[in-house]
Amino acid sequence: MDMAALQALSPDVFETAASGYRTLSDMAGQAKDDLENGVSAKMRAAGLAGMASEAAHLALHELEQNYHYVQVECGLVDVALRALAGDFRSARKLLTDALADAESCGFTVGSDGSVGYPPLKGGDDGTFPGGTVHGNGANRHRTPLPGVPLSVSPPVYVRLEATMGPLGARAQSIADRIDDALTEATAADEKWAAHLRMLTADDDLTVSAADWDNVGQDTTELSDDTSTLLASIPPPPTSGDVQKNALWWKSLSPQEQDEYLTMYPSVVGAMDGLPSDVRDEANRTVLDETRGKYQSELDAMPPEPDDGSVDHILWKTKHDQLTGALNGMNAIEDRFDRTGTNGLPEAYLLGFDPVGQGDGNVILANGNPDTADHVAVIVPGTTTNISGIGGNINSSVNLWQASAQQAPGAKVSTISWFNYNAPNNIYWQAPQDQYAHAGAPALQGFMDGSREAHLQATGGQTAHTTIIGHSYGSTLIGDTIKQNHDFPADDVIALGSPGMQADNVGQLGYTRDHFFAEGGGGSDNLVRIGGSAVGLGGDGNIPTSLGFGATVMDGNVPSHGDYFDMNPDGTPSQSLQNQAAVVTGNYGNVKKEWPY
């Protein structure tokens, strides 16, 4: 790039253009939400059914994908253009500073960046002829700073002073700085032109897995070169303090929030204390990019090798990992597509990581927890993993339906929380406490963050909050409460619990009125008796033990996996009704076991 080009280049116009892409990105984000939570959901709420309705939902889904693609990619374009403007601005500053110095010295600057200086005759500095010098690339790294006297400049200029005189040496230093500016501008130009070419739109309207994979790669490739731009944004707190997280986010300008979310969606999506709609936005991007990546990897896998070979074992491991995670991701998408059915509110994806602590991380809310009157968080148990997460999401949907029936008019949010390494084996691993112990900080962080986000959204109010642990999930809850003694849940429900690391509710800081337990038949007996025997409880007591001091509910649950089932006629089971009664604070509706 020559001097005339760098002088004519206006960083401002690139920033203005960037704002255009941000406008497009924001519109597309809104359009995606409107189509999903407005149009599609309302068609379901209106009860439309049949082939036309199915075709409509499919078409709307395709359109949502178009808008989501525009939202994410144009967000990247915005950040890229701003970073580009910043780099050009920095190069232009080098140039204008050098030109100003040349002018103040009475030097002339040629269009090629050469610097002409007048002769020096007599005086203390001696006699030297005038001349013209060009930037010397070899000395670029030794260029003195503007305003620094030559006497303290790098040795090269001191030496030059002896041969060219002080004017010649200064002219050389200015010419070198002009050269620096042009070199920096040229490098920025090449780098950003490559990025901009990478960010051009797809040439077709089908947003395929490969397209999303490509979006993820674009983000990764941009992140190094946008670090200077993002360095001006204060970094997020690392302490895990949810209030600090919330205040950090609020302290950012809308543009900084956009830039941070665009470049680091997985960080924003996982940050406890941030508004749920912000986390949802970030996690949906991570979800689509991850799905694209995994599907592309699956599509690219070679044919299955012969059974029994090492290659086959490796192939199968990878294949199962990819298909398992994709199952989970598809289940999340399916939930998005159910909004509106039987009044189901919009979904918020509050956590997503295909690997997480090992089994994956999926946190999904039905209804906005930040503004809800009642929040319920369900923690699943043994053998939970991302592949089967659809079942856990379904449980939270059923609980929402049951709760909405018991509290018409109230805002209810039910959350399926899964972000710990659940025991994979009911016989060997579940009897150990280590899984619960390791998972406790993440659960505590989420619950604290949920409370903080509610306080921020409502101007200081908290939601009535219930934590529900199924099976080993209740052990995790017990461990978490014991580790922190400040657990933000008003009510606790333990379902099919093998023990909660405590021998009574008082040890966990609760009273019988706000601590509920339920047991089931069949396999549920094995889990509870087994848990009690191996010491997951305390002093042999588990939540359904008389001595534990919980209110034991009668849910008539046939076996360990049936706590969240609907009745065959689609009405909530007694177990769901009991939970919903607690969740909505209608404690009188709980069906208790004798003698409670």
Next chain:
Amino acid sequence: MTFDAEWARIKQEVAAGGPVTRLASADDGGTGGGSGDVVSTPQAWRAAAAGVEAVAGNAAKALSTLSFLQEGVQGMKVTGVECVGAQSRLYDSWNDYMNRVRSRTTALQGQFTSAGKAQHQGDSGVGSSLNNVGEDSLIASHISSVVNGDAYKDTPELGGGPDTWET
């Protein structure tokens, strides 16, 4: 064949006791018979059409803003800067993409509007169940054209592909 004309043809076939036309463009899965209940109200389709129309309107506004905010960089008189050309191609690509998305949005709105209208008109003289099934299947095939039409086919090229926007 227009929506109205095609619907009129189906009505005649049904009235004459013939089978409901199997629609070539519809998914092979369930066109002939109709799967499950058909529940449909003109109001719901009209509301959906209005929702999609609002999205298309916002898209048009955002495109105008993008174009307006682009004027500075397009009008910059500078040579020898790669980013200026790259930015221009970037703009062309997104302007084109968004225009096509907006067209798709408008097309879907049109299908939803037609769906509401067709049901609003009602049809005497045609058996109600066949009426529903035929109508439902016809509307479905039209809506599906906004997904399966030639204009929406996937190509191997991805965004930022070397051959897409280089001229």
